[in-house]
Amino acid sequence: MKFNDELALFLKARYPIIYINTVEEDRVEYVIRKNVKTSLNRSIYSWDFVDGYTNNPNNEGFAKRNPLQALELVERLNAETPALFLLKDFNRFLTDLSISRKLRNLSRILKLQPKTIIIIGSDLIIPKELQDLVTVIEFQLPLEDEINQELNRLIDSLNIKLESQLFENLTRACQGLSLERIRRVLSKIIATYKTINDNSIAILLSEKKQIISQTEILEYYSVNEKITNLGGLANLKDWLEKRKTAFSIQASNYGLPTPRGLLLIGLQGTGKSLAAKAIANDWQLPLLKLDVGKLFGGIVGESESRLRQMINVAETISPCILWIDEIDKAFSNTESKGDSGTSNRVLATFISWLSEKNKPVFVIATANNIDLLPLEIVRKGRFDEIFFLDLPKQKEREEIFKIHLKEFRPKTWETFDYVELAQSSDDFSGAEIRQSIIEGMYHAFYEKREFTTRDICLALKELIPLAHLESDQMIRLQEWASSGRIRSASSKQIYLN
Structure with missing residues (x-):
């Protein structure tokens, strides 16, 4: 229901106190005045703490710096006079006992007379004793x-x-x-x-x-990475290319729902974080990174509040990309955590939002260990697709070497033997391939000469890839991908080569 229709319905039904949660004070007052003028015959009395009542010559300056007196005007007006009382920032005074008591007393009168109190505030603060009397309306940002x-x-x-x-x-x-x-x-x-x-x-x-800078939970990422900086991952790239314009007006007019998000699973260094940055740059959308560590606060109820704040900011900034790095560490073993159920409540709220969100927030979550992820997250419907980023195969390793060597040696990159480099880097991730190039450069620089294929191959022999240290985890991930439960980011053709 639109704001105007919802407000008109509440006024006709004689709801006593309406709370409009917004930072756009002037805009909401303009919309209310326009709505009242066209469809409702009511006088409007606008009050703020500094100037008191304004826009009404008979009460100009009344109740200046006196919120309790501002409520007394409701009683002073003729019982048959239809009126709206716009009280700005009045949420700051609701915890005062005299204000709270006065509002409860006035509610009996407001139910019988064509008068309504509208509180306009940016923070949703309603004491328990008033929650049954106050009706909250969200005032959306401009559509x-x-x-x-x-x-x-x-x-x-x-x-x-x-x-x-x-x-x-x-x-x-x-x-x-x-x-x-x-x-x-x-x-x-x-x-x-x-x-x-x-x-x-x-x-x-x-x-x-x-x-975004006003919140400590989210970080705004300025990204320059391109999809072409990702070596291999043909299936993932094809999936992304088809959804590149899914946030456009044409897609909306076509009736196409906006994509919900991706879960990227793989060992460290396989390109999950790079993919998140490249997608944001390729789709020309703001990239927000969630700091999961700051999400969990020490005070009871604070974690849930921070999650709601994160969701509100992301939806306010939308269309955008929300990047949740290493989500497996945030929600691992929630049942065994001794935090009075906080992790479970946060997980439940987050999953519910993932399933029901209607704002164009594309969520990219990355995980290293699928065994630590709760089944609720992996289940279909939370994300559009779950991709497994395997260790690059030989053809992909050749491509990754070319990408990095073009960056380090844009004029001489063609002189390197990419077949030999790819054959020497079996079980190496993309990040480890880059590090081997840097190690080879250090070796040659120390000897005061230009580095060659041989220097990189020597570095590859000295480096121990993470896959050798975490071989069991790698095997389990590959079994998941081969079983069809998650989709491989690389094409099958790569595996045949």
Whole structure:
């Protein structure tokens, strides 16, 4: 139900106290006044702590710095006068005994008279004794139509024309920002570039970064990695390519649901974290990394609160990518943890959100050990797909060596023997391959000469791959992939070579 319809319904049903949870104070007041003017015949009385009542000449400045007196105006008005009382930041005073008692006394009157108290606040703080009287309405951030309206207004005022694709990208980048922030950042774009172009997207994303910096749980990642930096993984790349434009307006008009997320499983160094960064860059979406360690607080109820905060921020910034690194360590053995059930409650809330979320938040979770993952996470429906990132096969290792050597030696990378390097690096992960190149460079640099294939091969002989140290875990993961319970990120053709 839309906000206007929901509010109108509550007013007609004479709900006594309505709480609107929003940071957009001016916008919500504008929407309420517009709604009341067109569909409801009610006088509006607006109050804040500093200026008291405003916008009504008979009560100008009344109850200034006196929240209890602000409630007395409700009784003073004629019983038959339909009225709305907008009390800004009034949530700060609800824990005061005199305010709480006054509201409970007023609720009897409000049920019989065409009067409603509307509290506007950014923090949802409702004492237990008032929870039965207060009805909460969420005031959504500007939706696509409202953002388009604001962008068209600016474009018309500047007398410029934008390509449809740029306009769509701007709309998507603005989603998750308040109308005031959108106006402010658009002014910044005009002041910087004197027009609106592709560079405007970066400024909009930096504004979203400001929102994320206000929370310690999420970190905004600026990424430059490309999908081409991933060696092998043909199945995963093909899956991602087909969903690259799934967040576009065209996909929405087609009726296509936005992808939910991926679970990437494999040993350390197989490219799971690199994949998360590359996807964000390729899809041109903000990348938020969840710090699982900070999610679990020491105070009872704090972990659940932090999880809700994380979800709220991610949905506010959406469309975005939420990266949860090493999720197996966060939710491993939840039943045996002596934390009074906190881990189980957090897991239940997180899984419920994964299944039911309707905002375009694409979740990428990575895990090293599938044995530690609760079955609830692995079950189908939580993620669109579960991919197993195996150790690279010979052809993939050749590709990985080429990617890294092009970076280190862009002019001479073709001189290396990639077949020999791939044959010498059996059971090495992508990260270990990169490290072998660096080790070979150190050796040659010490001897004051250019490094060669031989230097890298020597380094490969000295390094012990992680797969040899954790062979049992690697075998179990490969058995899972071969059984069909999880999908291989590499193509079958690679395994035949």
